[in-house]
Amino acid sequence: MRRKRFGLLLAAAGLVAAACQAGGAGPGDQSDGGAGGLGSGPALSSVQLTVPIAASHGAFTTPRTLKLPKGWTASVWALVPGARMEAWTPQGDLLVSQPDLGRVVELAGPGKAGSAALPRQRILAAGLTSPQGLAFGKVGGRDVLYIAESDQLDRYEWNADGAVGRRVVIASRLPDLTPAGDDVHREKTVAIGGNGAVYFNVGSSSNANPDDRTYLPQRAVIMSLRPDGKGLHVVMRGVRNGEGLARAPDGSMWTAVNNLDNVAYPYHSAYQGVEHAFGKVIQAYVNEHPPDEVVRVTTAHDLGWPYCNPLPTKSMTDLPFVPDAINDPGGNHLDCAKLSHIQVGLPAHSAPLGMTFLENSQIPAPWSGGALIAAHGSRNRQPPRSPALYWLKWNSSRHTLEAPVIFAAGFQNPDSTRWGRPVDAVPGPDGALYVSDDTAGAIYRLAPPSSS
Numbered sequence: 001m002r003r004k005r006f007g008l009l010l011a012a013a014g015l016v017a018a019a020c021q022a023g024g025a026g027p028g029d030q031s032d033g034g035a036g037g038l039g040s041g042p043a044l045s046s047v048q049l050t051v052p053i054a055a056s057h058g059a060f061t062t063p064r065t066l067k068l069p070k071g072w073t074a075s076v077w078a079l080v081p082g083a084r085m086e087a088w089t090p091q092g093d094l095l096v097s098q099p100d101l102g103r104v105v106e107l108a109g110p111g112k113a114g115s116a117a118l119p120r121q122r123i124l125a126a127g128l129t130s131p132q133g134l135a136f137g138k139v140g141g142r143d144v145l146y147i148a149e150s151d152q153l154d155r156y157e158w159n160a161d162g163a164v165g166r167r168v169v170i171a172s173r174l175p176d177l178t179p180a181g182d183d184v185h186r187e188k189t190v191a192i193g194g195n196g197a198v199y200f201n202v203g204s205s206s207n208a209n210p211d212d213r214t215y216l217p218q219r220a221v222i223m224s225l226r227p228d229g230k231g232l233h234v235v236m237r238g239v240r241n242g243e244g245l246a247r248a249p250d251g252s253m254w255t256a257v258n259n260l261d262n263v264a265y266p267y268h269s270a271y272q273g274v275e276h277a278f279g280k281v282i283q284a285y286v287n288e289h290p291p292d293e294v295v296r297v298t299t300a301h302d303l304g305w306p307y308c309n310p311l312p313t314k315s316m317t318d319l320p321f322v323p324d325a326i327n328d329p330g331g332n333h334l335d336c337a338k339l340s341h342i343q344v345g346l347p348a349h350s351a352p353l354g355m356t357f358l359e360n361s362q363i364p365a366p367w368s369g370g371a372l373i374a375a376h377g378s379r380n381r382q383p384p385r386s387p388a389l390y391w392l393k394w395n396s397s398r399h400t401l402e403a404p405v406i407f408a409a410g411f412q413n414p415d416s417t418r419w420g421r422p423v424d425a426v427p428g429p430d431g432a433l434y435v436s437d438d439t440a441g442a443i444y445r446l447a448p449p450s451s452s
Helices: 017-021
Strands: 044-050 065-069 071-077 087-088 094-098 103-107 121-125 133-139 142-148 153-158 165-171 188-193 198-202 223-224 235-236 244-247 253-257 292-296 308-310 318-319 320-321 343-347 352-357 371-377 389-395 402-409 421-429 433-439 440-445
Touching: 065 071, 065 320, 065 402, 087 133, 087 421, 094 133, 103 352, 133 188, 133 198, 133 308, 133 440, 142 188, 165 440, 188 244, 223 440, 292 402, 343 402, 371 402, 371 433
Parallel strands: 044 071, 244 352, 352 421
Antiparallel strands: 044 065, 071 440, 087 094, 094 103, 103 121, 133 142, 142 153, 153 165, 188 198, 198 223, 223 235, 244 253, 253 292, 292 343, 308 320, 318 343, 352 371, 371 389, 389 402, 421 433, 433 440
């Protein structure tokens, strides 16, 4: 561990067995990079991305267009290389993590003094090990900032003048690089639960290796501890990479999970002209399987990875499981039928990252009544799944999220290359959304009609 220096820091219910045995593609299978099985959302309009002169280089030397709900506008608000997760300070400034640079930067909030084109920036913390997750909480009635490094979880005192104070490491020696030095799923996200508990994810060290379930300390889990660093424990396991973490309006914690790549066909049948397809990696099947997962974080819950894979349904809700053809043929390691169904699915290879509930924000209805998930987009699909922002309505009577709809798109070119990839989306104090993009190195301001 290197020394750190403190700075200014589809086929429902199993593809319907008959259809599977016949080798049908199933609902939701597509030939393009679009998203099948999504809920019905509003029509999106093409919006020119406004770029200040000071930002008109790199990804923005070419005019860019996004697709947003009618009346919304889009602009480049700041340039932040490798921008990942975001958090608003109690003073109304925006913190952004830069894992590749080992630091967290602070951007002067909307309406504050600074450049007329781009907000003032300062380094809040530097010399960190791949920092990603950011969250504010309270300890003893005082504000504190949590920063999730790849190998430890830090808590900083937060002063009333917006300066950081003493750092306390509340969880150390977390699983980081693999023994071979690979950085698979090493970055971590942090969120504060309704009871003040601190939650963070520990991703798997592989695509689909069961050994991750028995490593000490464990990987492929969601963990929790008290703000003082005591009571560290595994809350949920079998979570391949739950980088999306957010607290729902009812106080429950939810996670959005990146599911596995190159899944093998799980049925003893032919599939789209491939005889005896069981256990074979078939691109047409991989394109829509398995869906990424959006689930409530509950104690002792097992998402089954890598023994059980969820199946897409027409509604993308209440997803059942099927045994993995490679790791759990015949269901001998884990009985997938006994696992709780996945509450909501995202199109396969969406690669969800930041997740945010919009209740009590300045974002207008109906959007304030749901959650946003930033989907990075994956290349495992052919053509690749397009990066996007998904919106999921919060059902307050059932205390769950409903089927996703696309809120923002347009980051992928016709030739399937990407000029941008959203990582996080958080509501600002001015009623706009602020979206980080680690590929374009930017923060976008997406404004509804009333805040444009």
